[in-house]
Amino acid sequence: MTQTVLDRARAGDEQAFRELTEPYRGELRLHCYRILGSLSDAEDLVQETMVAAWKGIAGFEGRAAIRTWLYRIATNRCLNAKRDAARRRIAQPTAPFRVPEPNGRNEVAWLQPYPDALLDQVADADPGPEARYVGREAVELAFITGLQLLPPRQAAALVLRDVLGFPAGEVADMIGAGPTALKGILQRARASVDRHRAGEDPPPESSEEERALTRRFADALTAGDIDGVVELLTDDAWLSMPPAPHEYHGREAIAAFLASGAAWRAAHTVRQLPTRVNRQPALGYYVMDPGPGFAYPPGLTVLTFRRDRIRAIIRFVDPGPLSRFGLPDAL
Template identity: 55%
Template sequence: MGRSVLQQARGGSAAAFRELVEPHRGELHLHCYRMLGSLADAEDLVQETLLAAWRGLDGFAGRSSIRTWLYRIATNRCRNALRDASRRIPAEPVPPFAPPAPSRRAAVTWLQPYPDAALDRIVERAPDPAARYLSRETVELAFVTAVQQLPPRQAAVLLLCDVLDFGRTEVATMLDTTPNGVKGTLQRARASLAEHRETDVRDAVQGRVRPPAGGGDDAGAGDEWELARRFAVAFTADDIDGVLALLTDQAWLAMPPAPHEYHRATAIRAFLAASTRGRGGRRLRLVPTGANRQPAFGCYLDDRPGADDVPATFDGVLVLTPAAGRIGRITRFLDPSLAEPFELPVHR
């Protein structure tokens, strides 16, 4: 960062300010997403962060990097949003059919998926080696969901220390506390995170979260997509037995923002059967995409029952969580607004 660029920005140059902050926008967006669990809320908070940075640039003393300063602003804005009682929580959708009684009601109904294409752009553009790693386990839905259930201060400390690798002294400055305070909060956050994560992914949070050697993509990605392909064939054919054969014994089905969750084969079968009847002959179509470094599909529902040339409308995103060679979780996000961030057409 040239000092002249900072001086120009302080002098009111919007172009110089963009040069300072734009390299960090993507990673700030991901950080806010991890904190808040929502793409829409993350975008709002990034905008708030950059506006606050623009207005407060004269107060930037240069004792830290611009990146660290922006993370301080973003983290504290997210903490304020999490404490805000008026934070928008999506309304529970009314299903077009009578669903069976759920196994449980989810606590985190605002969760949204994060497009892999956006994650790839963050890795490509990150200016700092410390910002380049995107460990798969720190963007998977299970991790993001667990973070949502931590108190805001614990979530902030965990993400800053264990995901972004800031030092305790840096984090203490960001959060107006002491290094010892950060240490104690981090210990509590790690313990709470392990409690909230599901059994089949809990081993990923023992100790510090670290990226696997060689980057975020693992060698089993091809096998996972073959599993996803078999799922898509069965799912779009309404072959419920075929779907169930691909699931683990402890599999879950979830549908944010609906709170209904279904556990194990009997409950999942009952929901899939009711859903199939509720579509009234309209066919589901799946278009491959990627979300949170997991196999995913854009979901399209035929506008009316008919032949193959019937138009279909985007209905949300379906994300699969592989576990031990099978599928441990199906998360179907019932959110038509996801077409834009996933760069999918609304109609096809």
């Protein structure tokens, strides 16, 4: 960044403003996604951040880096959105077959997947040795879900400090907390997130072991082999279907849910295509009627592994266009 570009932006030059801010759009989107758990909300919040930055660039004095200034704006927008989200109602999908009574409830119904293609476009700036969550673990769905269960300031503080590595003083200033209060906020946030993620030990990313487990799951589900799916599950496995509130915990409950839809699936053509989201294996899920020319809206299934078993199945009922995930929108 040169002072000339900043001066031009302050004077109202839109091209200079874009030159200053566009390099950070991708990482700001990921930052907002971590706090909000929703890709669509994150994209909206980044746009709001850029509008607010454009309106405020004339008063930017340069005491902090442009990146830090943008993160401050984005974080404040996210905190406001988190508070507003408590009043937001999410439309719940209706299954085309009768489902058994769930034995759990999804508390993060707004959760959305994040395409690996977007993750590949941006890497977090080197957070330094103090970062606690780096690389794959900082974007996996278990981590993102754990963040959603935190109070807004705890989630923001943990991401800013333990993922992005901002200095403690800057984080305290961004979330409006004193240094002592920040320590307590981080301690509580870390304990909660670590409890939520306890037991995760997946095979190496994109390894043959991971691909083989994913293929076995896809083949068994497509063939209607419920026993084959259950054989792959850990004893404490669970299945959820955002934005539906239903969750099924344990092998028996998951088997009952799969069995309830077996007859319906048998009357349709089911195809699954592999992709990746949140650095995890995923499957685009397509269901077609026996008659020509019609298919149900496709979904996306994301698998979380513990060693050589499946710990979680997250079936996103309405993930948006699958082209965002490197898949065809329809078959």
